[in-house]
Amino acid sequence: MTKIFIAGHRGMVGSALVRRLRAEPGVELVTRDRSQLDLTSQSAVEAFLAGEKPDVVVVAAAKVGGIHANNTYPAEFLHENLAIASSTVHGAWKCGVRRLLFLGSSCIYPKHAAQPMTEECLLTGPLEATNEAYAIAKIAGLKLCQYYRKQHGVLFHSAMPTNLYGPGDNYHPKNSHVLPALIRRFDEAREAGLPEVEAWGTGSPRREFLHVDDLADACAFLLGLENPPDWINVGTGTDVTIRELTEIVAAATGYKGRITWNTSMPDGTPRKLLDTSKLTALGWRARIGLSDGIASTYRDFLREKASGAVRT
Numbered sequence: 001m002t003k004i005f006i007a008g009h010r011g012m013v014g015s016a017l018v019r020r021l022r023a024e025p026g027v028e029l030v031t032r033d034r035s036q037l038d039l040t041s042q043s044a045v046e047a048f049l050a051g052e053k054p055d056v057v058v059v060a061a062a063k064v065g066g067i068h069a070n071n072t073y074p075a076e077f078l079h080e081n082l083a084i085a086s087s088t089v090h091g092a093w094k095c096g097v098r099r100l101l102f103l104g105s106s107c108i109y110p111k112h113a114a115q116p117m118t119e120e121c122l123l124t125g126p127l128e129a130t131n132e133a134y135a136i137a138k139i140a141g142l143k144l145c146q147y148y149r150k151q152h153g154v155l156f157h158s159a160m161p162t163n164l165y166g167p168g169d170n171y172h173p174k175n176s177h178v179l180p181a182l183i184r185r186f187d188e189a190r191e192a193g194l195p196e197v198e199a200w201g202t203g204s205p206r207r208e209f210l211h212v213d214d215l216a217d218a219c220a221f222l223l224g225l226e227n228p229p230d231w232i233n234v235g236t237g238t239d240v241t242i243r244e245l246t247e248i249v250a251a252a253t254g255y256k257g258r259i260t261w262n263t264s265m266p267d268g269t270p271r272k273l274l275d276t277s278k279l280t281a282l283g284w285r286a287r288i289g290l291s292d293g294i295a296s297t298y299r300d301f302l303r304e305k306a307s308g309a310v311r312t
Contacts, residue, residue, distance in 0.1 A: 005030040005054040007039055007088055008061025012168040012212050012311075013103060013161075017060055020216035030054055040083035042091065049095035056223065057092045057100045059084070059141070067130045067268055069175035074133035081134060085141030089156060093148050100156040101219060102145050104138040104231070106208075106274055107131050108160060116275035119160075119233055128269045146230045157228045159219060162235035162274050165293065166212030167300035172312045179209060179294070182246055183301055186253040196258040197250070200265035203243030208235050208273050211288040211297075221284045235274035236286040242267075248291055252298045 004021060008014040009031040021027055030052055038044045039061050049057070063080040070077055085102065092100045109117045110125030122142075127135045145156035169180040176184070182199070189197045218234045240248075246259055279285075304310045 001026055001028050002056060003028045003030060003052070003054045004056040004058060005049070005052060007057065007059045007084075009033075011060060011062075011064075012166060012170070013164065013215060014060040015168045016166065016212040016216035017058060017219060020213070020220050024220065039087060040080060042087045045087040045091040046094055049091050049097060053095070055098055057088060057097050058219065058223075059088045059100065059102045061088075062103075062138075064134070064170070064177075065172075065175045066177045066181065067266060069172075070131040070134055077131075078133035078137050081137030082140055085137060085144055089141065089144040089148060092156070093152055093154055098155060099223070100145065100154070101223060102141050102156070102158040103219075104142050104158055104160045105135070106160055106162045106233070106235070106272055107135045107269075108139045108142065109272075111269050115271050116237070116273040117233070118275040119229070119231060119278065122231075130266060130268055142231050149230065155228075157222070158231035159215075159222055159234050160231055160274070161215050161218075162208040162210050162233075162272065164210055164212050164215060166297055167304075168212075168311065169297070169301075170311045171301065178207070178242065179245065179249070179297075180301075182249040183253065183294075183298055186250050186255040187298070187301065187305075189257060190253055190255045194257060196260050197255065198260050198262050199242070199246050200262050201242060201267040202263050203241060203246065203261050205242050205267045205269065206239045206271040206273065207242060207245065208237075208239040209245070209290055209293075210235050210286060211293040214286040214288050217287075218279065218284055221282075225282065229278060232278055232282075233274040233276050234279060235276045236290075237274070237276045237280070238290075239271070239273045240290065245290075248294055249298075252291075252295045 111128040113121040165179040
C-alpha cells in the first residue's frame, strides 16, 4: 500500500487528483483541509508529516487567481506560495518522505520566450509583470525540489501545467482566470437576456488550455516513472486565440448576443504554448479536446450553481 498525501485536495487540481488517484490500486489517500493543517507553517507541516508518514506528497495547494488578483495582491501571492513550497518540500525531506511531486505553472517561463516553450527556457528572460510574484514563488518551489534531489538524493520533482480548467474552478467575477470568468459572464448574460458581453483586451493573445482531469492523469503517469525529469511541461501542445476561446464559451453556454472587446484592458503575455515533446516521448498525451472540455465544464458549473457549491 502506497500512502499519498495530497496537499490542497479541495481545490480544482487537488480534487481532480483525488478522483484520479483514488482509482489506483494499492493507494491510500491522506488529505487535510485548511482548518486542520496550515500549509504555510513549517512546524505544523513537519508535525503532520512525522505523524502520518506518507510515502508520497503531491503539492497541489496554492494561492491562485487571474490578472486582476495577481496585480492587486502580489505580496500575498508571493508570500503564501513561497511559504507553502518551503514548508512542504523541506518538511517532506526532514520527515523522510521518499517522493514529492510539486505542481507549478507555465507562467514560470519568460514573457517573450520562444514558442512553444521548452523546459530549458526557464530563467532566460524577464517574467510577465502581471503575475511575476506568483511565478517567482513557483520557480522557487521547482528549484527547491531540484536541489533537495541533487543534494539529498530524494525523488522530488515538478510538473508545470499550462492554463487549467474544469470542475471545481474559481468563478469569482474579478479574481478568476479567463476561462471560468468567461463561463460565468456568458451564463449570466444568457440568463439576463443581455444583448452584448464585454471581453477584456484585444482577443489576439494565444493560450493553451488543459482540462484538470488530464493534468491529474499526467501526474499519476509521472508518479509511476522511476526517474522523471526535475521538471516537465504538461499541456496539450495546441493553443487558441482568446477571441476563439470566447466564441467557444459563448457557444457552450448558448449565448446568442454580441461580443465587444475592451481594448483598454491588458492582454498579458502575447502567447503561452508549452513544448510538451518530453512528456509525449515518455508516453503521455492529453485526451480531452477543448470544445468538449468546455461543454462538460459548463455542465459542471450549472450543477455547482444549482447546489450552491460554486467557488467564488
